[in-house]
Amino acid sequence: MARASDKLIEQLKQEIFSGLLKPGDQLEEADLAVRFNVSRTPIREAIRSLVDNGLLETRSRKGAIVRVLNAKELNDLFEVAAELEGMACRLASERLTQSNKKIIKASLDLCQAAAQVEDIPGYAEANLAFHGAIHEASENDWLTDQLSQIQARINVYRLMPYEIVGRLEKSLVEHQKISEAIFAKDGLSANSLMRDHMMLQGARLPSLLRALV
Amino acid sequence: MARASDKLIEQLKQEIFSGLLKPGDQLEEADLAVRFNVSRTPIREAIRSLVDNGLLETRSRKGAIVRVLNAKELNDLFEVAAELEGMACRLASERLTQSNKKIIKASLDLCQAAAQVEDIPGYAEANLAFHGAIHEASENDWLTDQLSQIQARINVYRLMPYEIVGRLEKSLVEHQKISEAIFAKDGLSANSLMRDHMMLQGARLPSLLRALV
DNA sequence: ATTAATTTATATGGATACATATATCAACTA
DNA sequence: TAGTTGATATATGTATCCATATAAATTAAT
Numbered sequence: 001m002a003r004a005s006d007k008l009i010e011q012l013k014q015e016i017f018s019g020l021l022k023p024g025d026q027l028e029e030a031d032l033a034v035r036f037n038v039s040r041t042p043i044r045e046a047i048r049s050l051v052d053n054g055l056l057e058t059r060s061r062k063g064a065i066v067r068v069l070n071a072k073e074l075n076d077l078f079e080v081a082a083e084l085e086g087m088a089c090r091l092a093s094e095r096l097t098q099s100n101k102k103i104i105k106a107s108l109d110l111c112q113a114a115a116q117v118e119d120i121p122g123y124a125e126a127n128l129a130f131h132g133a134i135h136e137a138s139e140n141d142w143l144t145d146q147l148s149q150i151q152a153r154i155n156v157y158r159l160m161p162y163e164i165v166g167r168l169e170k171s172l173v174e175h176q177k178i179s180e181a182i183f184a185k186d187g188l189s190a191n192s193l194m195r196d197h198m199m200l201q202g203a204r205l206p207s208l209l210r211a212l213v
Numbered sequence: 214m215a216r217a218s219d220k221l222i223e224q225l226k227q228e229i230f231s232g233l234l235k236p237g238d239q240l241e242e243a244d245l246a247v248r249f250n251v252s253r254t255p256i257r258e259a260i261r262s263l264v265d266n267g268l269l270e271t272r273s274r275k276g277a278i279v280r281v282l283n284a285k286e287l288n289d290l291f292e293v294a295a296e297l298e299g300m301a302c303r304l305a306s307e308r309l310t311q312s313n314k315k316i317i318k319a320s321l322d323l324c325q326a327a328a329q330v331e332d333i334p335g336y337a338e339a340n341l342a343f344h345g346a347i348h349e350a351s352e353n354d355w356l357t358d359q360l361s362q363i364q365a366r367i368n369v370y371r372l373m374p375y376e377i378v379g380r381l382e383k384s385l386v387e388h389q390k391i392s393e394a395i396f397a398k399d400g401l402s403a404n405s406l407m408r409d410h411m412m413l414q415g416a417r418l419p420s421l422l423r424a425l426v
Numbered sequence: 427a428t429t430a431a432t433t434t435a436t437a438t439g440g441a442t443a444c445a446t447a448t449a450t451c452a453a454c455t456a
Numbered sequence: 457t458a459g460t461t462g463a464t465a466t467a468t469g470t471a472t473c474c475a476t477a478t479a480a481a482t483t484a485a486t
Contacts, residue, residue, distance in 0.1 A: 003273070003469070030437070039471040044438090048258055052265040060216075061438055061477055076355035083300045084293075091292075142289035146359075216439070243467070252441040257469090274447055274468055 004038050008046035011036070016055055016066055017155050023068040027056065054153065074157065074205055081150045082198035084143060085131065086191040089178060092137035093187035100137035101183060107133045108179055115172045123168055130175055134182070134194075157205075171197075217251050221259035224249070229268055229279055230368055236281040240269065267366065282366075287418055294363045295411035297356060298344065299404040302391060305350035306400035313350035314396060320346045321392055328385045336381055343388055347395070347407075384410075 015021045032043045047064045050056040056064040069077065092100070110126035113119075131151070135144045174197045181190035228234045245256045260277050263269040269277040282290065305313070323339035326332075344364070348357045387410045394403035 005469090028437075040438095041470055041472090045258070045261055045469095048261055049265050052262050058438095062479095063438065073355065076353045079304075079353055080297075080300075080355050080359065083296065087293075087296045140289045140292055142286065142293050146293065218439090241467070253468095254440055254442090258439095271468095275449095276467070 003042070005042040005045040005049070008032075008036060008038070008042055009049050012046060012050060013055065013152070017152065019156075021066050023066045023156070025066045027064045027066070029063070053149070055156075069153075069157070071205065075202065077150065077153060078198065078202035078205065081147070081154060082195045082202065084147055084150070085134075085198050086195040088134050088138040088140075088143055088147065089182060089190035089194040090187040091140055091143070092134050093182045093185045093190045095139045096137055096182060096185065100133070104130070104133040104137060104179055104182065108175060111172055111175055115168045118168060120168070123171075127171070127175075134178075137182070174200075216255070218255040218258035218262070221245075221249060221251070221255055222262050225259060225263060226268065226365070229263075230365065234279050236279045238279045240277045240279070242276070266362070284418065288415065290363065290366060291411065291415035291418065294360070294367060295408045295415065297360055297363070298347075298411050299408040301347050301351040301353075301356055301360065302395060302403035302407040303400040304353055304356070305347050306395045306398045306403045308352045309350060309395060309398065313346070317343070317346040317350060317392055317395065321388060324385050324388055328381045331381060333381070336384075340384070340388075347391075350395070387413075 012021070012027075021027075027047060029040045029043050029047070033040045036043070047056060047058075051058055051064060055067055057067045058064045092104075107126060107129040111123060111130055114122035114126045128151070131147075135147050138144065174193065178190055178193045178197065181187075181193055225234070225240075234240075240260060242253045242256050242260070246253045249256070260269060260271075264271055264277060268280055270280045271277045305317075320339060320342040324336060324343055327335035327339045341364070344360075348360050351357065387406065391403055391406045391410065394400075394406055
């Protein structure tokens with residue numbers, strides 16, 4: 001039997017990522033205990049975990065709130081994300097196996113299919129698959145781990161209604177170029193192409209923040 | 214008043230980093246509760262935190278043990294550390310302020326002083342100061358945070374008696390070159406010099422692991 | 427009427443009591 | 457003698473209880 005707190009962690013993460021819990025929202029242990037029909041103990045453990053994870057923050061005796069990232073913090077986060085994504089591309093170039101190549105290609109096809117019919121949620125999913133495929137191809141588990149954590153953090157700020165006028169097409173082209181560089185084992189190009197790709201996302205941050213209310 | 218679990222976390226970290234608790238050692242909640250004269254509750258919170266931090270690991274109903282990193286995991290960790298340290302150098306080159314420059318210089322002097330008299334613990338401390346100064350100069354708080362966490366992890370494996378025959382001198386020269394590149398605002402060189410510097414450390418891993426018993 | 431102080435309520439931090447799963451050891455059978 | 461099964465013990469997981477700090481509200485004083 002899985003621990004109750006583990007389920008709670010997943011559930012709360014979902015609620016944060018889905019936007020149900022918005023940055024700044026307060027979490028009260030007693031309320032959560034009633035909602036999830038468990039005692040306060042596993043609730044407290046889950047909250048602690050999420051605090052350590054950086055998704056919540058606490059002030060002494062003031063309970064936990066969903067952490068709010070300001071513009072600089074988000075920018076810093078994106079910079080690190082861009083660097084590590086670029087690193088993954090470099091390593092993938094150096095260590096590419098046939099099977100990983102296939103997986104990257106498949107995810108790229110998904111991106112293309114979604115882009116053609118302008119299926120935005122579909123593209124978002126395919127996009128994650130594409131990046132995930134590259135992470136795996138890096139063969140560095142620590143890196144893969146870090147990136148999935150960072151991605152989770154970024155996703156909190158990504159799901160709000162955002163206009164992607166023509167951005168799907170551009171993103172797809174960038175993906176294609178990145179893949180080509182990896183397949184050509186050109187780690188240097190793959191690295192910088194991915195970094196640029198990520199930084200373009202990051203450049204949209206200010207408008208995201210404004211949308212945040 | 215600080216929370217009891219916070220103090221426990223620091224204490225347990227110290228014991229892990231100091232080698233008192235070795236990888237594989239089991240931590241029993243009741244024992245710790247007696248040792249620290251608190252109830253099991255803060256003990257459990259501390260353990261959870263350390264598990265999330267990656268310093269401990271748990272299996273269902275089997276309690277917590279000090280996490281053991283195998284050769285590949287350590288290698289993966291070093292690769293990421295090297296990349297992020299390099300990134301810090303690049304950013305420091307781009308954003309260097311006069312005050313940060315002074316701090317880097319000061320830490321470099323500490324390294325030199327320690328190296329001249331072959332003061333190994335002194336050099337280790339100066340080394341941390343040097344890297345820390347560069348982290349700060351990157352002006353990226355997220356990066357600084359990640360690096361300090363990674364450094365803590367690496368330190369667990371670093372404190373065992375390791376021979377540094379002539380390594381102090383070499384390390385110092387590398388530090389000097391890195392600083393020069395940063396001061397010349399040559400981010401590209403600073404990045405790769407630091408990456409190489411870190412990877413040299415990483416290359417000593419196999420012997421470290423053998424020393425681990 | 428406004429502000430400050432005291433009291434009261436409530437939510438977090440910590441201790442303890444209780445439930446349950448796993449491991450160890452012993453006994454019995456093949 | 458070796459292996460399997462069952463009972464007991466122990467450590468983890470959960471619930472609840474108690475203490476205390478903080479916040480809110482009410483009252484009193486200027």
